[in-house]
Amino acid sequence: MSQSSHASTASTLHEVARIAGVSPSTVSRILNGTARVSDDKRKAVEAAIANLSYKPNLLAQGLKKGRAMTIGILTQDLASPFFTEALMGVEAALAGSGYAPLIVSGHWHADEEAERVELLMARRVDGIVILSGSLSDKQIGRFAERLPIVATGRRIDTGQARGIALDQLEGARLATDYLLELGHRQIAFIAGLPEHDDARARLAGYRAALEAAGIAFNPALVVQGNFQESGGLLAVNELLETRQRFTAIFCANDQTAYGARLALYRRGIRVPDDISIIGFDDLPNSNYTTPPLTTVRQPVYEMGKQAARTVLQLLNGETPTLTQLPLELIMRESARRIL
Amino acid sequence: MSQSSHASTASTLHEVARIAGVSPSTVSRILNGTARVSDDKRKAVEAAIANLSYKPNLLAQGLKKGRAMTIGILTQDLASPFFTEALMGVEAALAGSGYAPLIVSGHWHADEEAERVELLMARRVDGIVILSGSLSDKQIGRFAERLPIVATGRRIDTGQARGIALDQLEGARLATDYLLELGHRQIAFIAGLPEHDDARARLAGYRAALEAAGIAFNPALVVQGNFQESGGLLAVNELLETRQRFTAIFCANDQTAYGARLALYRRGIRVPDDISIIGFDDLPNSNYTTPPLTTVRQPVYEMGKQAARTVLQLLNGETPTLTQLPLELIMRESARRIL
DNA sequence: TTGAAAGCGTTACCAG
DNA sequence: CTGGTAACGCTTTCAA
Numbered sequence: 001m002s003q004s005s006h007a008s009t010a011s012t013l014h015e016v017a018r019i020a021g022v023s024p025s026t027v028s029r030i031l032n033g034t035a036r037v038s039d040d041k042r043k044a045v046e047a048a049i050a051n052l053s054y055k056p057n058l059l060a061q062g063l064k065k066g067r068a069m070t071i072g073i074l075t076q077d078l079a080s081p082f083f084t085e086a087l088m089g090v091e092a093a094l095a096g097s098g099y100a101p102l103i104v105s106g107h108w109h110a111d112e113e114a115e116r117v118e119l120l121m122a123r124r125v126d127g128i129v130i131l132s133g134s135l136s137d138k139q140i141g142r143f144a145e146r147l148p149i150v151a152t153g154r155r156i157d158t159g160q161a162r163g164i165a166l167d168q169l170e171g172a173r174l175a176t177d178y179l180l181e182l183g184h185r186q187i188a189f190i191a192g193l194p195e196h197d198d199a200r201a202r203l204a205g206y207r208a209a210l211e212a213a214g215i216a217f218n219p220a221l222v223v224q225g226n227f228q229e230s231g232g233l234l235a236v237n238e239l240l241e242t243r244q245r246f247t248a249i250f251c252a253n254d255q256t257a258y259g260a261r262l263a264l265y266r267r268g269i270r271v272p273d274d275i276s277i278i279g280f281d282d283l284p285n286s287n288y289t290t291p292p293l294t295t296v297r298q299p300v301y302e303m304g305k306q307a308a309r310t311v312l313q314l315l316n317g318e319t320p321t322l323t324q325l326p327l328e329l330i331m332r333e334s335a336r337r338i339l
Numbered sequence: 340m341s342q343s344s345h346a347s348t349a350s351t352l353h354e355v356a357r358i359a360g361v362s363p364s365t366v367s368r369i370l371n372g373t374a375r376v377s378d379d380k381r382k383a384v385e386a387a388i389a390n391l392s393y394k395p396n397l398l399a400q401g402l403k404k405g406r407a408m409t410i411g412i413l414t415q416d417l418a419s420p421f422f423t424e425a426l427m428g429v430e431a432a433l434a435g436s437g438y439a440p441l442i443v444s445g446h447w448h449a450d451e452e453a454e455r456v457e458l459l460m461a462r463r464v465d466g467i468v469i470l471s472g473s474l475s476d477k478q479i480g481r482f483a484e485r486l487p488i489v490a491t492g493r494r495i496d497t498g499q500a501r502g503i504a505l506d507q508l509e510g511a512r513l514a515t516d517y518l519l520e521l522g523h524r525q526i527a528f529i530a531g532l533p534e535h536d537d538a539r540a541r542l543a544g545y546r547a548a549l550e551a552a553g554i555a556f557n558p559a560l561v562v563q564g565n566f567q568e569s570g571g572l573l574a575v576n577e578l579l580e581t582r583q584r585f586t587a588i589f590c591a592n593d594q595t596a597y598g599a600r601l602a603l604y605r606r607g608i609r610v611p612d613d614i615s616i617i618g619f620d621d622l623p624n625s626n627y628t629t630p631p632l633t634t635v636r637q638p639v640y641e642m643g644k645q646a647a648r649t650v651l652q653l654l655n656g657e658t659p660t661l662t663q664l665p666l667e668l669i670m671r672e673s674a675r676r677i678l
Numbered sequence: 679t680t681g682a683a684a685g686c687g688t689t690a691c692c693a694g
Numbered sequence: 695c696t697g698g699t700a701a702c703g704c705t706t707t708c709a710a
Contacts (some may be wrong), residue, residue: 004709008487010460010463012704014703022392022681023681025682025683025705026679026680026707028705029679029680029705031704031705035679036679038679043421055457056461056703057402057461057463057702057703057704058461058462059398059407059462059463059703059704060703060705061704062398062686062703063398063687063702064705064706065686065693068398076428077425078427079420079423079623081418081420084418084423085418088417091444099442100441100462103441103442104439104440105430116414118394121349121394122394122396122397123439124349124396231625231703238620258624260693262627262629262631263630265629283595284418286567288568288572288600288601290601290628321707326391351687351688352689361696362698363687364690365696368689370688371689380696396686396687396688397689398688399686400689401688402686402688402702403701403702411698429684480694564681572705611685644687
């Protein structure tokens with residue numbers, strides 16, 4: 001196209017060999033520790049490597065070995081703290097393994113997700129971690145015919161595919177039970193997007209807890225959110241306008257809770273004095289809201305870590321050991337006993 | 340090592356050629372649109388590609404072409420909303436360019452950062468975006484001898500290296516001036532980590548604004564934070580314990596402001612009625628704190644976008660057009676006129 | 679212990 | 695318009 005003042009080209013294994021006065025094979029052997037080499041040659045090679053500051057071309061290596069030493073990560077939303085935390089876990093699990101993460105995002109759109117996975121495979125990643133998303137189990141299964149895949153938020157266990165699911169229903173029950181224990185009887189629920197399995201499971205947990213406590217489910221207390229702050233804000237406004245009576249709000253996730261809390265603040269309704277709020281996720285921020293948010297902690301970091309570790313195990317032909325990660329109620333200050 | 344039930348191996352260009360009854364060269368030409376091919380052969384090849392669901396091996400392609408179609412991104416902290424937003428900008432700029440981002444993180448540690456950059460180069464990325472960090476301009480310059488690099492938070496413009504810096508001092512002045520306008524005279528400042536250029540520039544901006552307004556700088560009103568919520572919390576406690584009088588707090592970043600706000604909440608001090616708070620960054624969350632946080636918006640998304648776009652331009656041998664991105668005061672509800 | 683040579687999956691040059 | 699061939703940088707037999 002146009003000529004750019006181009007980079008000083010990187011040194012190759014051949015040059016190292018030439019300078020050290022040995023064959024390329026020998027250099028390769030030293031690099032990979034794949035056979036014994038006499039001390040003098042080793043010295044010469046190491047010197048050459050140092051002063052050329054030679055670094056093997058990972059592309060060539062990957063092509064030759066058939067392994068690119070890369071794990072593909074399909075995330076949905078780089079901006080969401082939830083995914084971000086999972087990513088950190090993945091990063092931690094991969095650290096020191098020799099595998100580098102290749103992160104792409106699918107934006108919750110099945111077509112885009114599939115395309116991204118194809119891209120990862122075209123780059124010959126060795127395994128893939130899928131963080132939630134809208135791909136069907138069937139599609140994932142098909143991809144897993146080619147390489148190991150671990151997907152979160154799913155229960156699969158076929159061939160080279162594994163799923164790591166957290167018990168959302170149980171988490172929602174935990175939250176609702178706690179509110180019940182505190183004496184609340186009219187508990188509103190701001191739901192997540194119904195197309196998300198997680199959202200439906202949380203709603204189910206809320207209902208289950210209510211029923212177990214012998215409280216009739218009141219549909220007017222359930223209002224649709226969108227897993228975002230904006231949805232929480234709107235939902236509370238709606239709740240207030242329809243003049244429902246309630247003393248607590250259970251939000252389908254923390255972001256929703258932030259929005260709900262702001263809506264209450266706008267009307268001068270105090271938390272937790274007038275109304276209790278409880279969230280779901282335990283985002284890092286929830287420790288610093290006013291008041292700090294009582295919520296259900298999802299071990300997202302650990303989940304990411306386990307997912308990546310599992311891919312690594314699959315890659316080594318080991319049998320992965322998947323342990324169920326528990327959700328946990330984090331009691332802070334946004335919910336309190338009803339007087 | 341151990342034998343795993345291995346993946347069905349991917350199809351190659353040769354197989355496509357064989358099935359379509361043409362030579363590999365022809366397939367390659369069709370794939371790359373690099374020469375005219377007769378319609379019947381094209382049809383045959385396309386059919387073969389479709390039913391093998393063939394995808395070119397990007398490793399081989401990269402090796403051959405010398406371009407891996409990858410842009411390396413060095414970030415510092417995957418969990419920080421600040422970096423996350425920049426990443427989104429990068430992602431947006433890269434979308435549709437054919438280049439994929441390869442994200443690694445350096446955790447604010449120069450050695451680790453350098454190592455990561457080496458890793459990126461070993462993978463033969465075509466260009467690199469460095470989001471802040473502790474690398475010296477000199478080091479970056481050296482790296483840039485090999486490939487185009489755009490770094491944020493720096494002013495460099497040598498060879499293949501470019502810097503994109505936001506005017507931190509100006510931003511801090513904006514915030515301080517605003518507080519001054521609102522009638523505040525005793526303005527505390529919670530500083531960032533002194534080893535960050537940005538932190539020092541913001542402190543300088545604060546002092547400059549004070550001086551311009553003829554207000555003596557009071558060192559007792561400046562307390563050290565750490566750019567995290569915890570630092571803000573501690574800093575406010577310290578301020579309160581030393582019994583300094585102040586009516587407003589300017590925090591070196593939004594996270595600090597969140598912590599500061601919580602410290603105030605804990606003591607029953609109202610914001611903004613008793614004390615005004617102003618932050619720096621405008622993180623997504625700042626729209627949903629109680630009260631919503633008045634802050635200085637850094638166009639981080641745009642910065643990431645511009646950084647990636649610039650790398651692309653450098654790669655094409657175009658002359659990048661860098662425009663200075665302005666900081667902007669976002670007036671929300673955490674600061675108000677003093678009575 | 680060492681080197682030569684073949685090949686990983688592509689692309690690009692050169693004939694035809 | 696098309697096919698053969700060499701080469702990208704590396705690893706891995708196979709001989710020596």
